[in-house]
Amino acid sequence: MIFPITNGRVENQHVNxxxxxxxxxxFLSLTVVNGDLPMVSKVxxxxxxxxxxxxxKKYLGLGDLARARQLFDSILKPDVLSWTALISAxxxxxxCEEAIKLYTxxxxxxxxxxxxxxxxxxxxxxxxxxxxxKAKQIHGDAVMHGYGSDLILGNALIDMYGKCKYxxxxxxxxxxxxxxDVISWTSFCSCxxxxxxxxxxxxxxxxxxxxxxxxxxxxLSTVIPACSSLKSLNWGREIHGFVIKNGMxxxxxxxxxxxxxxxxxxxxxxxxxxxxxxxxxxxxSWNVIISAYFSNGxxxxxxxxxxxxxxxxxLLNATSWNTVIAGCIDSGKPDAALDLFGEMQQxxxxxxxxxxxxxxxxxxxxxNLRQGKEIHVYFVRRCIFExxxxxxxxxxxxxxxxxxxxxxxxxxxxxxxxxVAWNTIIIANSMHGRGEEALSLFRKMIDxxxxxxxxxxxxVLSGCSHSQMVDEGITVFDSxxxxxxxxxxxxxxSCIVDVLGRAGCLAEAYKFIQKxxxxxxxxxxxxxxxxxxxxxxxxxxxxxANHLFEIEPNNPGNYVLFFNILVTxxxxxEASEIRKLMRDxxxxxxxxxxxxxxxNRFYTFVVGDKDNDxxxxxxxxxxxxxxxxxxxxxxxxxEFVLQDLDGEEKxxxxxNHSEKLAVAFGILNLKGQSSIRVFKNLRICGDCHDTxxxxxxxxxxxxxxRDSLRFHHxxxxxxxxxxxx
Numbered sequence: 001m002i003f004p005i006t007n008g009r010v011e012n013q014h015v016n017x018x019x020x021x022x023x024x025x026x027f028l029s030l031t032v033v034n035g036d037l038p039m040v041s042k043v044x045x046x047x048x049x050x051x052x053x054x055x056x057k058k059y060l061g062l063g064d065l066a067r068a069r070q071l072f073d074s075i076l077k078p079d080v081l082s083w084t085a086l087i088s089a090x091x092x093x094x095x096c097e098e099a100i101k102l103y104t105x106x107x108x109x110x111x112x113x114x115x116x117x118x119x120x121x122x123x124x125x126x127x128x129x130x131x132x133x134k135a136k137q138i139h140g141d142a143v144m145h146g147y148g149s150d151l152i153l154g155n156a157l158i159d160m161y162g163k164c165k166y167x168x169x170x171x172x173x174x175x176x177x178x179x180x181d182v183i184s185w186t187s188f189c190s191c192x193x194x195x196x197x198x199x200x201x202x203x204x205x206x207x208x209x210x211x212x213x214x215x216x217x218x219x220l221s222t223v224i225p226a227c228s229s230l231k232s233l234n235w236g237r238e239i240h241g242f243v244i245k246n247g248m249x250x251x252x253x254x255x256x257x258x259x260x261x262x263x264x265x266x267x268x269x270x271x272x273x274x275x276x277x278x279x280x281x282x283x284x285s286w287n288v289i290i291s292a293y294f295s296n297g298x299x300x301x302x303x304x305x306x307x308x309x310x311x312x313x314x315l316l317n318a319t320s321w322n323t324v325i326a327g328c329i330d331s332g333k334p335d336a337a338l339d340l341f342g343e344m345q346q347x348x349x350x351x352x353x354x355x356x357x358x359x360x361x362x363x364x365x366x367x368n369l370r371q372g373k374e375i376h377v378y379f380v381r382r383c384i385f386e387x388x389x390x391x392x393x394x395x396x397x398x399x400x401x402x403x404x405x406x407x408x409x410x411x412x413x414x415x416x417x418x419x420v421a422w423n424t425i426i427i428a429n430s431m432h433g434r435g436e437e438a439l440s441l442f443r444k445m446i447d448x449x450x451x452x453x454x455x456x457x458x459x460v461l462s463g464c465s466h467s468q469m470v471d472e473g474i475t476v477f478d479s480x481x482x483x484x485x486x487x488x489x490x491x492x493x494s495c496i497v498d499v500l501g502r503a504g505c506l507a508e509a510y511k512f513i514q515k516x517x518x519x520x521x522x523x524x525x526x527x528x529x530x531x532x533x534x535x536x537x538x539x540x541x542x543x544x545a546n547h548l549f550e551i552e553p554n555n556p557g558n559y560v561l562f563f564n565i566l567v568t569x570x571x572x573x574e575a576s577e578i579r580k581l582m583r584d585x586x587x588x589x590x591x592x593x594x595x596x597x598x599x600n601r602f603y604t605f606v607v608g609d610k611d612n613d614x615x616x617x618x619x620x621x622x623x624x625x626x627x628x629x630x631x632x633x634x635x636x637x638x639e640f641v642l643q644d645l646d647g648e649e650k651x652x653x654x655x656n657h658s659e660k661l662a663v664a665f666g667i668l669n670l671k672g673q674s675s676i677r678v679f680k681n682l683r684i685c686g687d688c689h690d691t692x693x694x695x696x697x698x699x700x701x702x703x704x705x706r707d708s709l710r711f712h713h714x715x716x717x718x719x720x721x722x723x724x725x
Contacts, residue, residue, distance in 0.1 A: 080112050087121040091128060099125040100134055107141065116147045120156050127160040135164050139173065148176055155183045162191030180211070186219040189226075198226035202235060215242075217251040224257035228264040236261040250279050256288045263292030283315050287323050294327030302327055303336070318352045325358045334365035353390050360393040367679050367706070369401035370600050388414070392421045399428030402677045402704040402711060419450050427459035432711040433720045435467025442476070452484050454492075461495035465502050465527075466710060468724060473499035494523035501531025502724055506540055522551045526558065533565050534724065541565045549581075556582070556589045557682075594662035594680040598669045605665070608656040618664045622691075625664075629694050659688045659705065667699055675702035683707050684725070693717050 091099045103122040106112055114122075119142050126135040139157055147153050154177045161170035170191040177184060185208040192201035205223045208215060215223075220243060227236040240258055248254050255278050262271035275281075275289045286309045293302035306324045310316065321344050328337035341359045344351065351359070356375055363372035376394060391414050398406040411417070411425045422445040429438040442460045445452060457480055464473030477496050480486045493516050500509035509528055513520050525547045532541035545562040552558060559582045566575035582589070595604040603612065612618065659680050666676035684692075684707040696703050697717030705712045713720035 080115050084117045084121050091125040116153050120153050123156040123160045127163040130164050132164040135160050149178050158187040162194050165195050167195050190222045193226050198229040201226040217254050221253040221257045224261050228261045231265050233265040259288045263295050268296045287319050291323050299331040322354045329362050334362040337362040357390050357393045360397045364397040364400040367401050372397040392424050395424050404432045422450050423455045430459050430463035433466045435463035435469050438463030465498035468503045470503045490518050490521040497524045498527035538569050556587050592658050592682045594658040596662040596666040596678045605658040605661040607658050621664045657688050678705045680707045
């Protein structure tokens with residue numbers, strides 16, 4: 001059949017198939033432009049099925065899913081091949097929901113009996129989507145239509161159940177296969193790895209060897225991660241030996257899995273040797289060794305390797321950037337992560353949602369609200385609203401940067417909320433001292449059907465402790481195992497000690513510790529010691545401190561807190577003994593510092609700081625505040641000065657505290673803002689707390705301050721903590 005062509009274009013040519021005996025008497029109106037496939041303008045109703053499939057496949061081959069679907073929808077009775085082609089295409093293009101809809105349509109309409117290839121296409125779709133309900137239906141269809149023991153379909157069903165993390169389904173399919181090949185065994189091993197059962201994966205691998213099925217490279221790259229999870233260096237070495245013996249040492253996937261295995265087994269030297277001996281180092285190989293350094297605490301080596309990777313011109317992909325950014329965060333270097341993100345943008349690399357979520361986590365750790373807001377704007381510009389992980393990261397970022405109201409707004413807009421999302425908003429309210437709201441959110445979480453876990457209860461109980469909600473806290477604690485099958489751990493018991501201690505029930509808190517079915521942790525004794533500071537109970541403080549000195553002999557916070565209690569009680573001799581004990585053990589007090597963001601830049605202050613350009617104005621402001629406070633009847637709480645000085649020297653010493661300096665600097669540089677945010681690495685002292693309350697009243701500014709324990713929201717002379725922290 002010849003089309004007349006002019007300048008490479010054939011337009012509006014009506015193709016008459018009636019002269020050919022093999023075609024029915026139909027007319028298909030086609031438009032062919034520059035060699036493109038035709039755009040259907042007049043749809044045939046009785047074209048032979050093989051022609052339908054041919055045109056659909058041609059369109060799909062060009063990636064034109066829309067035209068393929070248009071042709072498919074025009075067919076009155078599409079055959080099974082057409083259904084298969086379209087379902088497979090939707091799956092390949094990541095449109096699993098549409099693929100499942102098509103399969104459901106063919107299944108429910110009963111117009112066409114699904115063959116094994118349709119079921120195979122649907123199984124691959126469910127593997128990609130993780131839809132367990134549909135997966136079970138597809139398995140049922142396979143059995144019903146007589147394909148239950150088909151090897152190719154059975155392998156796909158095992159893979160499908162593995163990716164849906166449904167072990168019993170995979171086991172049933174595997175057991176019903178009359179014949180098993182290397183793909184069957186590999187998929188079965190992968191299923192156990194995906195379901196977090198590495199021991200079973202290795203057991204299946206051993207059984208595979210007994211069945212005389214030779215593992216291939218895919219099998220090995222699947223089972224080696226099981227050795228990583230178990231940190232089983234012996235098993236890993238055995239498999240490495242098998243790799244060398246069978247000539248698979250050039251396979252990059254196997255090598256990368258081995259590098260990761262050695263790193264997870266704390267054998268970084270072996271990982272390095274393997275990496276340097278790999279024949280063809282590509283991006284994946286570099287990513288794995290960089291991740292290996294990070295996982296072994298080798299931050300500098302990881303960063304150096306990343307720089308070397310760039311200098312050698314290795315192509316950086318999204319995984320490369322995600323690996324190094326996440327590694328910096330896990331290493332406690334959020335600022336380095338943010339710097340790398342800046343480099344990534346300068347090089348024109350496009351961040352994906354994993355990158356953005358990691359950067360939001362870095363912003364949360366470094367309290368960088370400005371950059372966190374920029375990422376939020378990026379989400380809005382790109383219309384990324386439905387991603388659960390990213391939205392949860394936004395909730396956490398705003399909460400840790402002092403923006404609790406913004407956290408609530410984002411949380412309320414989330415269409416889907418899982419346990420992690422609920423935990424995040426509950427913990428956010430707890431750290432901001434809103435225990436009632438944390439408890440209310442917990443009840444809403446239960447009503448929504450989300451299942452609480454250990455972290456949920458830690459968040460709720462922490463909120464109860466900060467808000468002195470004793471009865472509510474004990475009720476929640478008692479309900480854990482009874483109503484929700486969550487066994488309390490040492491962290492939950494510590495929370496109850498804190499609940500009782502902050503409410504002044506010190507004797508009850510001590511009795512609770514003595515009756516705990518688990519060994520009291522440092523958190524439990526620390527909670528009791530903190531309560532002793534609030535209520536000035538020296539006797540119980542001695543007991544708690546002695547336990548802490550045994551459990552955490554190098555934690556300076558415990559010594560300083562007990563020292564403060566003794567100084568407040570004017571037990572100078574005993575306080576001196578604590579100082580001597582610190583010196584003898586080589587324990588150094590962590591220097592206090594505070595920081596505040598002004599004009600998109602962070603300014604840090606230490607006690608008695610003189611380095612700031614506005615230091616004269618800062619001290620003048622604080623002297624003025626101190627005079628006004630005295631006139632108003634406030635007097636400095638000099639018990640927080642840790643030296644035996646006279647009264648005036650103590651007052652001067654209090655004015656030097658880093659949090660006061662940071663607040664004063666923030667107030668002096670307000671420029672129309674209604675609030676400032678200040679952060680401190682240690683607990684805020686009582687005199688600073690009173691002073692900042694007074695400043696919030698006289699200046700009329702909201703001051704949000706985060707110390708080592710919680711957030712304080714100062715406004716109109718009051719603090720959200722109600723003077724208990």
